[in-house]
Amino acid sequence: xxxxxxxxRPAEPVTNDPLYAAVRLAEELRNLEMPADIHHGVGIALVSxxxxxxxxxxxxxxxxxxxxxxxxxxxxxAYSPVNDPLTTARRVAVRYxxxxxxxxxxxxxxxxxxxxxxxxxPVDLRGRRLTSPxxxx
Numbered sequence: 001x002x003x004x005x006x007x008x009r010p011a012e013p014v015t016n017d018p019l020y021a022a023v024r025l026a027e028e029l030r031n032l033e034m035p036a037d038i039h040h041g042v043g044i045a046l047v048s049x050x051x052x053x054x055x056x057x058x059x060x061x062x063x064x065x066x067x068x069x070x071x072x073x074x075x076x077x078a079y080s081p082v083n084d085p086l087t088t089a090r091r092v093a094v095r096y097x098x099x100x101x102x103x104x105x106x107x108x109x110x111x112x113x114x115x116x117x118x119x120x121x122p123v124d125l126r127g128r129r130l131t132s133p134x135x136x137x
Contacts, residue, residue, distance in 0.1 A: 016059035018045035021082040025055060025062060028089035034096055050099050055092060062088050067095060 019038075022045035026036040029049065037048040047055040055064040059082065066078040078095075080088040 018043065018057050018059040021045065021057045021059050021062070021085070022047050022055075024082070024085040025057070025088055025092075028085045029092065032089055032093050034089075034093060049092060050096055053092070053095055053099055055088075057082060064092060064095065067098060 019040045022038045022040060025047050026038050029036040029047070034049060039046045039048065043058060045057050045059075047057075049055065052067075053064060055062050057063070061082060062080045062085075063077050065075050068076045070076055078091065080091060082088075
């Protein structure tokens with residue numbers, strides 16, 4: 001009998017880990033040049049993106065407010081499984097663009113964020129990159 005070389009994929013982290021799911025989503029959001037901030041606790045993790053846009057996960061699925069309400073004026077939430085963070089990030093990006101139109105940054109916040117390094121600077125999804133202000137000498 002001859003030896004055969006078997007290639008195995010590295011073991012995935014423990015499934016149903018909310019922090020791991022949040023980190024995967026935050027990476028995909030950053031690839032789309034969207035800001036993302038992670039907060040985690042026992043059994044849940046949150047990815048904060050914008051005003052009224054927080055994605056939460058229990059490690060099995062992602063949930064966020066879709067922007068719609070029911071006839072009883074209750075918020076309707078969007079759902080996505082954690083095994084596809086790229087599709088989730090794209091869906092969140094659509095909601096993010098809608099919210100950016102309704103809640104633009106104030107001039108003071110924009111000026112403050114313009115002095116951040118490029119990897120931390122927010123990008124307007126309409127194609128306009130926020131530029132650094134010209135400071136008087």
